[in-house]
Amino acid sequence: MPEDLLKSLGHTTLGSRLKRLGERLQAQTHDLMRDLDGPLPAVPHNPVLAALDRHGPMRVGDLAAALGQSQPGITRIVTALKKDGLVAVRRGSDDKRVSTVALTKKGAALTGQLKARHWPAVDEAVRGACASLSGPLLDQLAQLEDALAEMPLKDRVPARSRSNNGGGTA
Numbered sequence: 207m208p209e210d211l212l213k214s215l216g217h218t219t220l221g222s223r224l225k226r227l228g229e230r231l232q233a234q235t236h237d238l239m240r241d242l243d244g245p246l247p248a249v250p251h252n253p254v255l256a257a258l259d260r261h262g263p264m265r266v267g268d269l270a271a272a273l274g275q276s277q278p279g280i281t282r283i284v285t286a287l288k289k290d291g292l293v294a295v296r297r298g299s300d301d302k303r304v305s306t307v308a309l310t311k312k313g314a315a316l317t318g319q320l321k322a323r324h325w326p327a328v329d330e331a332v333r334g335a336c337a338s339l340s341g342p343l344l345d346q347l348a349q350l351e352d353a354l355a356e357m358p359l360k361d362r363v364p365a366r367s368r369s370n371n372g373g374g375t376a
Contacts, residue, residue, distance in 0.1 A: 213351075216344060223347060230351070231332065234359040238331060239324050241360050247290065252320065254283050255309070258293065259317045263308035292316060331362035 212223045232249045239246050247255070253273050258264060261272070266284060270277040284307050287293040292313035298304035309317060335353045339346040 213344075213348060220344075227347065227351060230354055231359075234331075234354060235328050237358065238328060238360040238363060242324055242327060243319070246320070246324070247287065247292065247316070251283050251287055252325070254280065254287065254307075255292070255313065255317045255320065256325075258307060258309045259314070259321065263296075263306050266305050266307060269307060287313065327363045328359065331359035334362045335359065 212219045212226060235249045239249070254269060257269055257272050264272070266280055267277055269284070270280040273280065284293060284295060284305075288295055291310060293307050294310050296306045296308070298306070335350060335357075338353075339349050341349075
């Protein structure tokens with residue numbers, strides 16, 4: 207097996223390593239959520255749905271600030287969610303550059319399902335993968351990468367949670 211260059215370069219490539227880990231977590235979260243109920247919104251869209259659920263309608267700039275992401279990135283996510291009928295976008299009456307985003311009834315229903323079943327299952331799986339991490343940050347990253355390689359998130363959720371179609375919590 208070739209050397210893991212990102213790992214061997216230590217702190218120098220921490221950003222790239224965190225990005226790689228984030229991509230792995232998102233891919234495994236997608237697999238877990240698909241196993242629970244089939245097609246759902248893309249995993250990166252979940253934080254936007256959660257923010258709108260928690261805070262109600264928000265301006266795009268406020269969503270970006272709340273999630274610590276770029277405004278263009280949030281705009282792309284909002285556009286995709288709007289296309290799927292999960293959010294509605296309203297332009298400001300005084301300033302047409304300002305858009306307010308709100309969950310639609312379909313979006314609120316889906317977010318309710320995600321909150322009740324999917325997000326708790328993901329939390330449980332990631333918590334399990336992180337449970338035994340110890341030591342300095344780079345050691346913990348290596349341990350988490352190894353844990354996810356050994357057992358993906360979808361295999362960390364008990365079968366009872368994956369087969370629960372009643373909409374309860376995982």
